Each structure stands twice: as structure tokens, then as C-alpha cells.
Amino acid sequence: MLGGGGLVAVNVYASATEGGWDQRSAQxxxxxxxxxxxxxxxxxxxxxxxxxxxxxxxxxxxxxxxxxxxxxxxxxxxxxxxxxxxxxxxxxxxxxxxxxxxxxxxxxxxxxxxxxxxxxxxxxxxxxxxxxxxxxxxxxxxxxxxxxxxQAGADGATPSQGAGAGAGGQGGNGPVTADYADITTVQPNVTAPPERSGGSTGTFSSSCGVNANGLFNSDNVIVAPGVSNGAHHFHDYIGNQSNNAFAGDQDLANADTSCADKGDRSTYYWPVLRLQNGKQERDADKPGGGTEGNAGQIVTAKQVTLTFEGNPTSKVTGMPRLLRIITGDAKAFVNGPANANASWSCTGFEDRQLRDKYPLCPAGSDVVRTFRFQSCWDGRNIDSANHRTHVAFEAADGSCPTGFQAIPQLVQRIVYAVDAPSLDDGGRTVPLFAVDSFPEQLHKPVTDHGDFIDVFDDSLMRTMVDCINSGRTCGAGAAEPPPAQSAEPTAGQTATPVTPPPGTASAEPSEPSEPAVSSEPAEPSGSSEPSVPVSAEPSEPPAGAPATETAAPSGLPRVYASASPRKPGGGDISRPTQRPETTTTPSAAAVVPAGQESPSTAAPADPRTQPQAVQGGLAATGATLWPAVFGTLLLAGGFALLWRTRRNSA
Known part of the structure; x- marks a missing residue:
């Protein structure tokens, strides 16, 4: 088998290097x-x-x-x-x-x-x-x-500069290798405005899941209401479950929500992240998907946190119901950086943020997208013609522009378990990842953006404002401890992935007072992210017992391989109730050191001491012959390839 397989492999490699399929495909x-x-x-x-x-x-x-x-x-x-x-x-x-x-x-x-x-x-x-x-x-x-x-791009170059060499992504229009940067080479660049007397220091959190149920479409109800495929790229949605271009205010108010607190029916959405791995989603031939250069496997976030923060210089007032806010610019690569607000980093390195590059994270560290929304409101309008002028960012000292008042600031943090792509071969070994974009935006990281529509119940909004202004920590997501971040690995060490606490990944928390109504399926008991009380101390093994290994979570990204369409031609694709692949954590009794076989409760008899008839019948004996048969076929195939190669070269 080894000889035949080796001969086949050598001939295939020789054919490829002499202008065979691989080389032609690359060309x-x-x-x-x-x-x-x-x-x-x-x-x-x-x-x-x-x-x-x-x-x-x-x-x-x-x-x-x-x-x-x-x-x-x-x-x-x-x-x-x-x-x-x-x-x-x-x-x-x-x-x-x-x-x-x-x-x-x-x-x-x-x-x-x-x-x-x-x-x-x-x-x-x-x-x-x-x-x-x-x-x-x-x-x-x-x-x-x-x-x-x-206009210049976010890196100071015009959009016709700085793309660099490398692969152009599965859709043929980006990303390229120059769109990535090693996060460990970035200097810390995050500073927070100083808190002043009279500020609001509390936080309010909402827990709305990670879109594990796969609610996607290429609409944009804020920018293009009533227009199917108005975004020309696909969005993840959490919170409100009636999100499409045709949803009116009453539709949003009456909708179901994926949030743990059913008083939050707000809409939270952002462009999906895809692996450029050659695999096709069901939108591969749909508007907003593959027909517009958005190709590859959609990655489900590992964790999403939604935190509403206060203002360093003043108390906050409640958001008006149905307030629309867009942060960032989906066309920043063409328009320039004036409205860009992309922010990329890695767990353990979030004191350094990238605006115009995707991060290359070290082993054990996950990719993080952070959106800090505008937190100053003009006091009159829930939207504006360009969807920007009715809200504004606070100044460096935390103050709002004249005529504007402070509102709770939504900080949206999305974490993905994706590996750093292999740039030396254009992502062939480890695939590139990128956000969906308008076709002409080339999947540039600077185009990242987030959208929000406030559909909080009035009573819950009052609770949020009171919590923030009184300096407390509240909300359905407040019971979740902040996500542990892996420290920067030192030389010779590899950072260990951190198991998220309960509720921070795909498992959805439910309210204790009533059954949770959610469109997201329940987490299977064999999840790779076990729900473990934070306060629980690890149990000590009995004296003299060998130390057991804990199953490490899979390093593979959480992805869905397919989606099922909900309406033709336009871009609404909703997934069935699938879950990412899970790894069952073995019990202590089942875990054995690497390289050893699992112990058996009864030792089998030595087959050498048994008669041949006891060792197996005709079927069992024939089963042991298949390697020789397979090896013979490989050897014959190898010689056939060798003859064909020599004949072609002659």
C-alpha cells in the first residue's frame, strides 16, 4: 500500500509541477x-x-x-x-x-x-x-x-493603492494578503476619556445570542426600506426576528426576539464573516451572495456581547423608540475614512485596535470585531436623510455637540474562533476570512459596519437609564462574567483557548420567571462549550490517582455548511435548526494519556494461544486481505501514471 500510494503521489506531484491541473488552476x-x-x-x-x-x-x-x-x-x-x-x-x-x-x-x-x-x-x-x-x-x-x-482610504492611500499581491478571495474581488496585519506587532492604541464628576458610570447588558439559528438576508431596512437585496451583502441578525426590507415599525414591535429579556426586541445586525475556503453557501448564486462576489462559508460567532454604557461628563437620557443608528461606512474604501468606524482585534490584545486591517491572531486567541455606536442624539429625529446627522459621537472629553444630548452608548463585541490565514500561499493552507461587502468595496476591513434599531419596551429603557445613571451593572447579560482573554503567549508557549462562560456562546440564557421563547434551538448536552458555574472549584483527583487530561475545545471555526432559502431572488436565507459541530467532553474515567489505548474492563485472551477457527471465520480472514488488494491496485495505478507521464513528456 505504501509503495503504490507513494508512486501515485510522486506522479501526481510531478504532473502538477510540469503544468498539470494545480498549476493551471492557480494561473x-x-x-x-x-x-x-x-x-x-x-x-x-x-x-x-x-x-x-x-x-x-x-x-x-x-x-x-x-x-x-x-x-x-x-x-x-x-x-x-x-x-x-x-x-x-x-x-x-x-x-x-x-x-x-x-x-x-x-x-x-x-x-x-x-x-x-x-x-x-x-x-x-x-x-x-x-x-x-x-x-x-x-x-x-x-x-x-x-x-x-x-478621497483617501483609511490608511491614507487612495483606493487604487495598497492592495498588495496575493489571492483575491473566493469571489475574485478580495480580500488580498495586504489586508491583514499581525496583532502582536501593533502598539497599544486604546485610550478612554477620563471620567468626570456628574458622569454616568453604570452599564446595562442585553444577551441576544449569536445568530446560531442562522437568520440572514441581504436587505437593509434602515438604508433601503422596501427594497429586496438593498445591502448587496449578507447580514447576521440577532434580537428582533422580523428583520427584512419590508418590516414596518409595527412588524418590529410585534416580533419575536432572540434576546433573553423579551422587553428587548431591538434589531442588531452586521455583515457576515466568511471563510474563503472554496465551499459554497446556498446564496452562492443569489443576489447579495456569490453573484456579487460574496462567497465562502459563513462563520457563526463564538460570542456576542451587547453593552450599553454611560457618558463620562453627563447623565444619559433614554433613546427614542425606533431610533436608527448606523456606525461605520459600508463604502469607506471608496468614500474615504470620514465615517469609517471599523475596529478589529484579538482576545488578549484588545488594547490595540486595527481600523483598516484584519488581525492575524496568535494561537489560542480569537478574532474580535468591536462597534462603538454614536451616543449623542439631536433630541428630535429617529432617523435622518443620510442616516447619520440625527446622531453623533461624543468628543474626546466625552461631551456631546451643541444641541445634542447623551444617550446610552451601544458597544457591540463579536468574537470568532477563526485561525490566522496562511498568507504565504494566499490562504490555500488556512483560508482567508473577510466580511461581506458591496462588490466595489473589495471586502476591505475598513468597510465593516453595524446597524441598530431601538425596539426596547419603554419600561426596560427606563430601567436601563436608571441603572447607567446610578452607576450600577444591570441587564440580562450582566450576570455573565466578562470574557476571559488569553494572555499574549511568551516565547515557546502557546496560548490556550478559553472556554466561554455560560450564556456567552451559542447557549441562550432563559429567564427564571418564565419559559424562554426563542427561535434559537437548545444547546445539545454534548456541546463543546459546557455550562460550568463560574464559582465552582475544580475537583481534586483522589490521592494517588493519575492526573487526567481535559478535552480542549476544537480549534476549528464554528461554521454552517449550508442554508435553506426562504424567498427567491432576493436574499433572505434562513438556516434550519442546525448547530455547529460539538465535541463531547469525555469523563475522567474515559480519558487516558495520549498514545495509550483505552483500558478495558476485561483483558482479551491472547489470540496466539487460540486455534485458527476461534480467531475468525472466512469473512474475518478475507477482511485482513484488503490492504494487499488495495496496495496492488495503487501499485498498478502508479505504474500507469508513470507510463502516461513518460509518454506525454516524450
């Missing part, structure tokens, strides 16, 4: 990556800072139409990449010029809607033209100046 993949076209258009929504209420619905619909037009042009460019390489003028003639005309017509309708409401802006027509860029070797090369003034 084809690189050709696709290096030629992947992208579309850059001025962001119209960010320019519309004041839209009258009477025109807002129509304007929102037209803004969503602009995004659909860009996505359509991107698909055309991807499908026509080979023809465009042969005829550079084809892109302008067949795609970019028609796109400009479509955008001009849409911008005219936006202007008309604003004009009827008494506020037609000037200069909308200059936002119609877009530019085309394609990825070139060693970096992204632009075929035209950037539209909208050439």
Missing part, C-alpha cells in the same frame, strides 16, 4: 483575480444631509436604485472580463456609459422629489459619472481618475 485563479474589475461611483446618500420628510421615502428608494445599478454594472464587468482585456473600449461603450445614463435619470428623479418638497439641491448631475478600476499585479491599477475628488 486561472490569478488571472481572474488580477483582472477583476471594480466600479467606483460618488456616494450620493452622504451628500444629502437635509431631506424633507415628505420626500424621504421616494429618495430612499432612488438611492437604493443607485446601488442596484452599480451592482448590475459590476456583474456585467465580471462576466465580460476577458472581452474587456481584448478591447479596452468595450467597458465604456457597453457598461460605463449606460451606467452614467441610468444614474443621471435616477438623480433627476431625486432632484424632482426634493423640488416638490421645496428643497432641490444643486450639483446632483455631476455625481452621475463613475470610474472603472481593475486589479493589476502588485496593486490595484486605476483606468481613470477617482470620481468624487479622490
Amino acid at each position: 486561472n485563479q490569478n488571472a481572474q483575480v488580477l483582472s477583476a474589475p471594480t466600479v467606483y461611483c460618488p456616494d450620493v446618500g452622504s451628500r444629502l444631509t437635509d431631506v424633507p420628510d415628505g420626500a424621504r421615502t421616494e429618495v430612499d428608494g432612488e438611492l437604493a436604485r443607485l446601488d442596484q445599478q452599480i451592482a448590475g454594472a459590476y456583474r456585467q464587468l465580471s462576466e465580460s472580463a476577458e472581452a474587456i482585456r481584448q478591447n479596452a473600449g468595450l467597458a465604456d461603450q457597453a457598461i460605463m456609459n449606460p451606467l452614467k445614463e441610468q444614474r443621471a435619470e435616477t438623480l433627476r428623479r431625486i432632484g424632482d422629489a426634493l423640488g416638490r418638497a421645496g428643497g432641490r439641491p444643486q450639483g446632483l448631475d455631476v455625481l452621475a459619472a463613475c470610474t472603472l478600476r481593475s486589479t493589476g499585479q502588485g496593486g490595484e491599477q486605476s483606468t481613470a481618475p477617482q470620481a468624487g475628488g479622490g
Whole structure:
């Protein structure tokens, strides 16, 4: 068997290195990556800072139409990449010029809607033209100046710089190896504003799970209400379970929730994280998924914490019901960093945050995404035309802008058990990971963003405000201890993964006073994340008993391999009640030192002292012959491959 297998392996390797399947596949993949076209258009929504209420619905619909037009042009460019390489003028003639005309017509309708409401802006027509860029070797090369003034990216480079060489992801439009940075090389850069007299120091936590039930869609009810696939990328949802583009305020108010406290029906959502591992979700051929460059296996978070904090300089007031907040900018790679608010790190290293890089975490450390939402409100509006001007961030000293008042600040922390990708081979050995994005945003980490709609019951919001202003720690998630963080491993050591406390992973806490109603399935008893009381002390082994090993949690990411669609064509994909694979922790009696066989209660008789008939019948004897048969087949196959290789080379 060894001889035959070795001969087969040698011949397959020789064939690959001589221009066989592997090399050709790599060349084809690189050709696709290096030629992947992208579309850059001025962001119209960010320019519309004041839209009258009477025109807002129509304007929102037209803004969503602009995004659909860009996505359509991107698909055309991807499908026509080979023809465009042969005829550079084809892109302008067949795609970019028609796109400009479509955008001009849409911008005219936006202007008309604003004009009827008494506020037609000037200069909308200059936002119609877009530019085309394609990825070139060693970096992204632009075929035209950037539209909208050439704003810089988060790293100070324009979007046509700094991509670096490397794989372009499963979707062919990113990420690239230059999008990652070793967290251990980053200097601590987190500072908190000093607390002052009169501030609010309490915290309120809500526990809403990790979306283990798999509620996904590519809608965006805040930015594109009533528009299917308005986000052009998939979102994870926790909390409110009626999240889609067509959910009205009453739908959200009446919905079920995944939160432990049923008074929190708020909507929390963010772009999914995917492994670029070649596997396909069921959205591989759906809008918002694979057709727009969002490909790979969706990873379920290991832990999600939702904490509402106070203000260093003042008391907080309650959020208005149905307040909408978006933090970060899904188009920051094109728009520039003005509204970017991405924050990436690793457990054990959260005093250092990355804004425009994905973190490479050491062994035993998990990837962390943190969103700190705006915490100042204008006191009047639950939303604004560009979904930003009704809320603001506090200043460095913690104060709010003039005319704004402090509200509880949502801090959202999402943890993933994903390994650092292998950059030297473009993620072939250990896959790259990246967030979903608009097609032209190339899965850049700076585009990370989070969305929130306040659907707290009024009484629970009052409880939150009182808790924060009185300096207490409250809420359904408050009983959970803060997640233990692995220390930075020293030379020669490997950090050990930390088992999360109960309620912080996929297990959902239930209220003691009434049965918990949740759309998330119960955690199986054999979970790899056992629920252990925090105060319990480890039991000591009996005197003289050998020390037993504890089963370490699997280092594999928690992923779902498939999803089941809920509605065609648009992007709502909901998963069946699956759970990630679990590892059953063996009992102490079943655990034995590595390399030894499990002890048996009765020692078997020595087969050498038994007659042949007792050792096995014809079937058992035949079963011992299969290695020789298999080895013979391998040997024959190896010689056949060798003859074929020599014949081809001759």
C-alpha cells in the first residue's frame, strides 16, 4: 500500500509541477483575480444631509436604485472580463456609459422629489459619472481618475493603492494578503476619556445570542426600506426576528426576539464573516451572495456581547423608540475614512485596535470585531436623510455637540474562533476570512459596519437609564462574567483557548420567571462549550490517582455548511435548526494519556494461544486481505501514471 500510494503521489506531484491541473488552476485563479474589475461611483446618500420628510421615502428608494445599478454594472464587468482585456473600449461603450445614463435619470428623479418638497439641491448631475478600476499585479491599477475628488482610504492611500499581491478571495474581488496585519506587532492604541464628576458610570447588558439559528438576508431596512437585496451583502441578525426590507415599525414591535429579556426586541445586525475556503453557501448564486462576489462559508460567532454604557461628563437620557443608528461606512474604501468606524482585534490584545486591517491572531486567541455606536442624539429625529446627522459621537472629553444630548452608548463585541490565514500561499493552507461587502468595496476591513434599531419596551429603557445613571451593572447579560482573554503567549508557549462562560456562546440564557421563547434551538448536552458555574472549584483527583487530561475545545471555526432559502431572488436565507459541530467532553474515567489505548474492563485472551477457527471465520480472514488488494491496485495505478507521464513528456 505504501509503495503504490507513494508512486501515485510522486506522479501526481510531478504532473502538477510540469503544468498539470494545480498549476493551471492557480494561473486561472490569478488571472481572474488580477483582472477583476471594480466600479467606483460618488456616494450620493452622504451628500444629502437635509431631506424633507415628505420626500424621504421616494429618495430612499432612488438611492437604493443607485446601488442596484452599480451592482448590475459590476456583474456585467465580471462576466465580460476577458472581452474587456481584448478591447479596452468595450467597458465604456457597453457598461460605463449606460451606467452614467441610468444614474443621471435616477438623480433627476431625486432632484424632482426634493423640488416638490421645496428643497432641490444643486450639483446632483455631476455625481452621475463613475470610474472603472481593475486589479493589476502588485496593486490595484486605476483606468481613470477617482470620481468624487479622490478621497483617501483609511490608511491614507487612495483606493487604487495598497492592495498588495496575493489571492483575491473566493469571489475574485478580495480580500488580498495586504489586508491583514499581525496583532502582536501593533502598539497599544486604546485610550478612554477620563471620567468626570456628574458622569454616568453604570452599564446595562442585553444577551441576544449569536445568530446560531442562522437568520440572514441581504436587505437593509434602515438604508433601503422596501427594497429586496438593498445591502448587496449578507447580514447576521440577532434580537428582533422580523428583520427584512419590508418590516414596518409595527412588524418590529410585534416580533419575536432572540434576546433573553423579551422587553428587548431591538434589531442588531452586521455583515457576515466568511471563510474563503472554496465551499459554497446556498446564496452562492443569489443576489447579495456569490453573484456579487460574496462567497465562502459563513462563520457563526463564538460570542456576542451587547453593552450599553454611560457618558463620562453627563447623565444619559433614554433613546427614542425606533431610533436608527448606523456606525461605520459600508463604502469607506471608496468614500474615504470620514465615517469609517471599523475596529478589529484579538482576545488578549484588545488594547490595540486595527481600523483598516484584519488581525492575524496568535494561537489560542480569537478574532474580535468591536462597534462603538454614536451616543449623542439631536433630541428630535429617529432617523435622518443620510442616516447619520440625527446622531453623533461624543468628543474626546466625552461631551456631546451643541444641541445634542447623551444617550446610552451601544458597544457591540463579536468574537470568532477563526485561525490566522496562511498568507504565504494566499490562504490555500488556512483560508482567508473577510466580511461581506458591496462588490466595489473589495471586502476591505475598513468597510465593516453595524446597524441598530431601538425596539426596547419603554419600561426596560427606563430601567436601563436608571441603572447607567446610578452607576450600577444591570441587564440580562450582566450576570455573565466578562470574557476571559488569553494572555499574549511568551516565547515557546502557546496560548490556550478559553472556554466561554455560560450564556456567552451559542447557549441562550432563559429567564427564571418564565419559559424562554426563542427561535434559537437548545444547546445539545454534548456541546463543546459546557455550562460550568463560574464559582465552582475544580475537583481534586483522589490521592494517588493519575492526573487526567481535559478535552480542549476544537480549534476549528464554528461554521454552517449550508442554508435553506426562504424567498427567491432576493436574499433572505434562513438556516434550519442546525448547530455547529460539538465535541463531547469525555469523563475522567474515559480519558487516558495520549498514545495509550483505552483500558478495558476485561483483558482479551491472547489470540496466539487460540486455534485458527476461534480467531475468525472466512469473512474475518478475507477482511485482513484488503490492504494487499488495495496496495496492488495503487501499485498498478502508479505504474500507469508513470507510463502516461513518460509518454506525454516524450
